[in-house]
Amino acid sequence: MILLNEYISSLVPREGPILGNMYKEIEDFLKEEVKNPIPFFSTTVLLAPICEEVLFRGIILNGMLKNKIHPIKAILFSSFLFGLTHMNPWQFVGGFFIGSFIGFIYFVTSSIIDCILLHIFNNAFAVFNMFFFIKNEEISSQEIDLNFWLILTILFTIIITGSIFLLKRRRKI
Structure with missing residues (x-):
């Protein structure tokens, strides 16, 4: 899901008069934030997920489900709000996508x-990925594409293997 999320977010244009300037500002901001990795990491990887999940899944989604709003509508609406709070088109798309997945997990498990x-x-993966690419900006796009498809292949292998394992385990129960 994380890699698919990254790929879908990468489809949002990063050039042009409006989006190009916005993307450049966000990129510059993140390069400054990376200079203080401990506060950046603790905020992005620990504090934000706890606060956001309590709000968007624990309060908003759970409240909508308890009020008998159809689960798909509730998941999509809470994911839409989750994406909006990230305040830029790239994180909106990614937030909506990953928020929908996490919302589905909440609906199925009821576990915050x-x-x-x-x-x-998800955020740890994104932060480590960002650190990697900021430190290695000289990597060619061909190498990035090769790495993406290699990781995607490994990911699908793990998902298929895990799904088969879970299906066999479920049938035994």
Whole structure:
């Protein structure tokens, strides 16, 4: 999901008079934030996922589900709000997508802890990915594409293997 999320977010244009300037400002901001990695990491990977999941899944989504709003509508609406709070088109798309997935997990498990852990993992992956690419900006786009497809292949292998394992385990129960 994380890699698919990253790919979908990458489809939003990063050039042009409005989006180009906005993207450049965000990129410059993140480069400054990376200079203080401990506060940046603790805020992005720990504090934000806890606060956001309590608000968007624990309060908004849970409240909508308890008020008998259709689960798909509730998940999509809470994900839309989650995406909006990130205040830029790239994180909106990614936030909506990953928020929908985490919302579905909440609907299935009713566990805010699972949602927080998924969100922490997502943000940690994004932060480590960002650190990697900021430190290695000289990597060619061809190498990035190769890495993307390699990681995507490994990810799908893990998902398929895990799904088969879970299906076999479920049938035994």
